Amino acid sequence: MYTIKKFNNISDEIYKSLPEDEYKFITDDGNYDAALVRSANLIEEKFPENLLAIARAGVGINNIPVDRCSEEGIVVFSTPGANANAVKEMVILGMLLGGRKIIPSVKWVEAQGENVAKDMEKIKKNFVGAEIQGKTLGVIGLGAIGSMIANIAIRLGMNVVAYDPYLSVKIALSLNNKIRVMPSNLDVFKEADYITFHIHETPETRGMINEELISNMKDGVVILNYARGGIVNEDDMVVAVTSGKVGRYVTDFPSVKYKGIDNIIATPHLGASTPEAEENCAKMAAAQLANFLETGAIHNSVNMPETELPDWSGPRIAIINKNVTNMLGKMGSVLAEGGYNIEHMVNHGKGDYAYTVFDLNKEADEKLIEALKAVEGIVTARIVK
Secondary structure, eight states, X not given: OEEEEESSOOOTTHHHHSOTTTEEEEOSSXXXXXXXXXXXXXXXXXXXXXXXEEEESSSOXXXXXXXXXXXXXXXXXXXXXXXXXXXXXXXXXXXXXXXXXXXXXXXXXXXXXXXXXXXXXXXXXXXXXXXXXXXXXXXXXXXXXXXXXXXXXHHTTXXXXXXXXXXOHXXXXXXXXXXXXXXXXHHHHHHOSEEEEOOOOXXXXXXXXXXXXXXXXXXXXXXXXXXOGGGBOHHHHHHHHHHTSEEEEEESSOOGGGTXXXXXXXXXXXXTOSHHHHHHHHHHHHHHHHHHHHHOOBOSBSSSOOBOOOXXXXXXXXXXXXXXXXXXXXXXXXXXXXXXXXXXXXEEEETTEEEEEEEESSOOOHHHHHHHHTSTTEEEEEEXX
C-alpha cells in the first residue's frame, strides 16, 4: 500500500483514482511514497528517500524544487488545462475591468449617501470607459489557457495576435483561423491594445515584463497578468502605470508596491479559485499519480519525459537515469547477469534525465534493484509490479 501525503486540503475527487482502501493518506510528518500539493511551499522541504512522485493540483510549479526533485529521482506532475476555464473567465473579466472604470465607479457608489441616484447622472462622465469589441488583444503563450482566451476574444469581436515559440500542433489546430500567430512578441506588442501573458515563471522569464519590454508596446496599453507575479518587474510596472505608458495593469498577484496606485487592479490570486477548477485539478493530479504508481506511465510531468506503456500483466521495473551514452547497455548487462529477459522496453529522454521501463520474463527482486542502483548514472529504480 502506497502512502500519500496531502500538503493542502484537496478535493475528495482524489479518492476516485486513489481509493482510501488501497492508499494510505497522511497530512502530518511521516514517511510517504507520493505527495499531493496545491499551494504549499515545498522549496525547503526535506523529502523521504523513498519519495517517488509529487503531483501539483494546478499548473504553476514555482512552489516545488523541480531541479532537486530530478536529482533525487522524484517525478513532478502538474495539471495543465484542468483550471483553464476558470482562469479564462478571470482574464475576460480582467479585460473588461481594464477597459471600463468599474472599480472606481463602485468605490464612488459605496461612498455616497441618500442622493446617489441624483448625483450619479452628473458624475458618470468621470467613469467613461472603452469597449473591447474591435480592439486588438495580444496573447503571449498559447497553451491550454492562452488558446482558450484567444478563441473567445475572436467571438467577442476582438482582433487577436499571438506569439508562442513552442506552439503545439494540437493547439494550433484548435485556434480560430482569424487569430494571427506572429513571428515574435515584439510584433504582438506593436499592434495590441490589450496584452495577456500566459507563460511559466522560470529564471529566463522572471522580471521579463520590464521597462525595456514595455517600451515596445502601444501607449496606454492594458497589460493582464494571470500567469505568475514574478514575470513582472514591479518597480518598472509602477513607473509605467503612473506615467501613463501602461493605461492599466490588471493582475492576480498583489504587491505592496501596487497599493494606492491608480490604474493598477490587483486580485488575490483568484484565477483558479472555483469549486469546478479545484475538483478538475484534484481529479487530474490523482489520476496521473495513480497511473504512475500502478503502471509506471508518465503523463504531464514537468521534469520527466512523457511515457506511454503497453499493457503487460507480468513483472515491470522503472528506472530514472542520467541521459548519457551507454545507459541502456549498462542496464541490459545487469539484467542479463540476473538471468532476466526483456519482453518489452520503453526509453525516453528529457533534458538531463531519461526514463526507462522494462517488462521482464520473471519476477524482479530487491537484489536486482540494488544492482541497478549501483550503476553509475542511475538515479533510482523500482519494482512497479
